[in-house]
Amino acid sequence: MNNSFRLMYLKGIPVEIHISWLLIFFLFSITLALSYFPAVVEGLESPVYWLAAVLTTLVVFASVLTHEFGHSLVAIREGIPIKKIVLFVFGGVAQMESEPKSPAAEFKVTAAGPLTSMAIAIVAAALYYLFFSSGQLIGEAVVFVARLNLIMAVFNLIPAFPLDGGRLFRSIVWYFGKNILLATRIAVGLGSVISFVAMAFGFMLIFFQGDLWGLWLIFIGWMIYQAGQSSYSQLIFKETFAGMKVSQLMSTDLQTVSPDDSLEQLAECFLTYKYGAFPVVYGSTTHGLVSLQNMKDVPREKWSEKRVSRILTPLKDTLILHPNTDAADAMMKMASLNAGRALVMDNGELVGLLSRTDMMRFMQMHMVLGSD
Numbered sequence: 620m621n622n623s624f625r626l627m628y629l630k631g632i633p634v635e636i637h638i639s640w641l642l643i644f645f646l647f648s649i650t651l652a653l654s655y656f657p658a659v660v661e662g663l664e665s666p667v668y669w670l671a672a673v674l675t676t677l678v679v680f681a682s683v684l685t686h687e688f689g690h691s692l693v694a695i696r697e698g699i700p701i702k703k704i705v706l707f708v709f710g711g712v713a714q715m716e717s718e719p720k721s722p723a724a725e726f727k728v729t730a731a732g733p734l735t736s737m738a739i740a741i742v743a744a745a746l747y748y749l750f751f752s753s754g755q756l757i758g759e760a761v762v763f764v765a766r767l768n769l770i771m772a773v774f775n776l777i778p779a780f781p782l783d784g785g786r787l788f789r790s791i792v793w794y795f796g797k798n799i800l801l802a803t804r805i806a807v808g809l810g811s812v813i814s815f816v817a818m819a820f821g822f823m824l825i826f827f828q829g830d831l832w833g834l835w836l837i838f839i840g841w842m843i844y845q846a847g848q849s850s851y852s853q854l855i856f857k858e859t860f861a862g863m864k865v866s867q868l869m870s871t872d873l874q875t876v877s878p879d880d881s882l883e884q885l886a887e888c889f890l891t892y893k894y895g896a897f898p899v900v901y902g903s904t905t906h907g908l909v910s911l912q913n914m915k916d917v918p919r920e921k922w923s924e925k926r927v928s929r930i931l932t933p934l935k936d937t938l939i940l941h942p943n944t945d946a947a948d949a950m951m952k953m954a955s956l957n958a959g960r961a962l963v964m965d966n967g968e969l970v971g972l973l974s975r976t977d978m979m980r981f982m983q984m985h986m987v988l989g990s991d
């Protein structure tokens with residue numbers, strides 16, 4: 620995900636914060652400072668409310684992080700490396716390098732999140748009953764944290780894929796049906812039904828009760844529906860490319876440019892061939908890839924003097940695939956690196972170019988014409 624910055628490392632796992640989280644941070648602090656705390660504890664100075672609000676928001680933030688860390692620790696124990704944890708507007712996600720290998724592994728990794736939130740809720744509630752009473756600022760903050768973690772656990776347990784509950788449901792269907800594709804389809808189907816019910820309920824709240832909380836239901840329902848659909852299309856491309864190799868999808872009638880070409884000549888190539896990028900080759904040596912993107916920052920008057928070699932993306936920064944790589948893996952790699960294309964090389968020799976557009980076209984063809 621772009622627009623995120625690295626906050627810290629947690630047991631070697633990078634933790635990133637998406638900028639949308641900052642917005643939530645402000646909204647949360649403002650709501651707590653101006654509305655929630657003054658309502659439950661009366662008569663304090665405004666800076667005190669603000670201090671309590673910001674500290675409580677930080678604890679909520681730590682709770683979300685701990686939930687994701689719970690998933691991560693169990694995933695690592697199950698042999699699935701964690702790429703990073705990203706916190707964004709609606710919580711967080713622990714990005715796994717691969718899907719769990721078995722239903723049991725998926726069940727354990729998924730359950731760890733809500734269980735962590737539940738544990739935090741119980742500890743906070745216990746602290747409250749042992750040390751505080753209602754009407755105390757710290758006590759109210761502790762109760763708030765307890766409630767929020769409880770809500771987080773319960774919300775995540777809704778069986779709408781890809782929420783934790785939907786993943787638990789999928790692992791159970793997967794266990795009994797022995798088929799992950801079918802299980803995902805069923806879980807995504809149930810998730811869609813739930814998100815539509817939530818949206819319908821939201822509309823009814825607005826129209827019949829004039830209750831604007833309905834907007835939240837519509838919004839959340841829509842987000843879950845979208846997320847479910849995108850996991851489903853990921854699954855479809857896994858199916859589409861099953862058993863296919865990069866060599867079957869790459870283009871081999873390669874148009875290349877030389878590192879000594881001027882940018883003027885390069886512009887001519889873009890206009891003539893209408894490709895988005897060209898491999899840069901001199902003799903039998905491949906130097907890298909040059910795309911329209913590389914060119915766009917060079918002012919036009921420099922085009923005649925500047926050479927392709929000065930602006931190209933060098934080989935070490937280009938995604939390089941082997942012709943025998945699985946097509947689905949290649950697509951996944953391109954998506955995760957946000958690379959539009961990859962050079963296909965065999966023993967140091969350039970044999971083809973694979974673009975995401977080509978792969979998308981193949982997927983469309985596959986959907987329309989069927990697997991034959």
Ligand SMILES: [Zn+2]
Nearest residue numbers: 732733775783
């Ligand atoms: Zn979770």
